[in-house]
Amino acid sequence: MADALETIPSSAPGNASAPNDSRTCDFGMLLSAKNLAKTYGEGDAATHALRGVTFDLCNGEFASIIGQSGSGKSTLLNLLGLLDTPTAGTALYNGIDSATITKPARAIMRNEMIGFVFQFHYLLPEFSVYENVAMPALIAGTLPAEEIRSRAEETLGMLGLDGMSGKNANALSGGQKQRVAIARALMNRPAILLADEPTGNLDTLNTNLVYDLFREISRETRTAFLIVTHDRSIAERTDRILEITDGNLVADVRNSYLADAQ
Ligand code: ADP
Numbered sequence: 167m168a169d170a171l172e173t174i175p176s177s178a179p180g181n182a183s184a185p186n187d188s189r190t191c192d193f194g195m196l197l198s199a200k201n202l203a204k205t206y207g208e209g210d211a212a213t214h215a216l217r218g219v220t221f222d223l224c225n226g227e228f229a230s231i232i233g234q235s236g237s238g239k240s241t242l243l244n245l246l247g248l249l250d251t252p253t254a255g256t257a258l259y260n261g262i263d264s265a266t267i268t269k270p271a272r273a274i275m276r277n278e279m280i281g282f283v284f285q286f287h288y289l290l291p292e293f294s295v296y297e298n299v300a301m302p303a304l305i306a307g308t309l310p311a312e313e314i315r316s317r318a319e320e321t322l323g324m325l326g327l328d329g330m331s332g333k334n335a336n337a338l339s340g341g342q343k344q345r346v347a348i349a350r351a352l353m354n355r356p357a358i359l360l361a362d363e364p365t366g367n368l369d370t371l372n373t374n375l376v377y378d379l380f381r382e383i384s385r386e387t388r389t390a391f392l393i394v395t396h397d398r399s400i401a402e403r404t405d406r407i408l409e410i411t412d413g414n415l416v417a418d419v420r421n422s423y424l425a426d427a428q
Pocket of ligand 1: 213215233235
């Protein structure tokens with residue numbers, strides 16, 4: 167499979183020119199990471215988790231981030247998800263610099279643009295599938311109740327969970343629970359889904375199911391996907407692979423295998 171990977175020239179760490187400057191986005195540019203850096207701690211105790219990562223991502227792009235444990239993948243995803251603040255650099259969504267807007271504006275950007283899926287589903291076990299999926303929207307209170315209901319049903323349908331909304335979350339299998347968590351992340355119709363080892367807890371069958379669903383959702387809704395995995399065979403199911411080593415983006419490759427196969 168390795169020769170199916172066609173290398174795109176990667177920018178040097180700290181170089182603000184994006185690796186995919188040369189290509190155009192069919193549906194517009196979504197995200198620009200510019201020199202993103204994160205240091206935890208200070209002095210002798212400092213950990214340079216991310217050392218200046220720069221890349222662009224288009225709307226609808228289906229990409230993965232790979233790297234060894236401790237290389238900085240989760241740190242990068244948390245910064246892109248605006249869940250954490252960089253020590254240096256910034257992330258732009260639709261050209262808007264997340265570092266220069268107010269905290270409330272950043273919260274709106276996060277809620278409206280970004281969905282997050284983690285390795286663990288973090289469902290509320292005492293609540294129904296519907297309540298788990300709808301809860302963030304119900305709390306936000308920005309949509310009418312009927313809209314939340316129809317959107318939740320539609321989203322559950324996208325994840326192959328039709329007819330499950332009344333079930334208690336506890337009654338589901340591990341694979342179904344993770345698909346409910348994915349539905350919850352898609353409720354706000356984000357422009358990008360950031361997923362951190364989303365199938366790390368699932369068996370092969372459910373892993374394949376989740377990736378097939380991700381692919382279908384990306385194609386149908388033009389949602390961008392950026393999926394962290396330590397598993398190269400999973401990354402090879404995405405169209406673009408970003409590789410992080412010791413906090414640096416060391417490779418940015420286009421995976422032509424799938425495109426060729428279609
Ligand atoms: P990965 O996701 O690739 O396993 P991480 O982004 O979780 O890597 O971690 C990168 C480095 O930053 C590691 O050395 C890790 O120990 C360190 N790190 C991550 N989070 C923190 C934190 N909150 N405080 C201190 N060090 C951290």
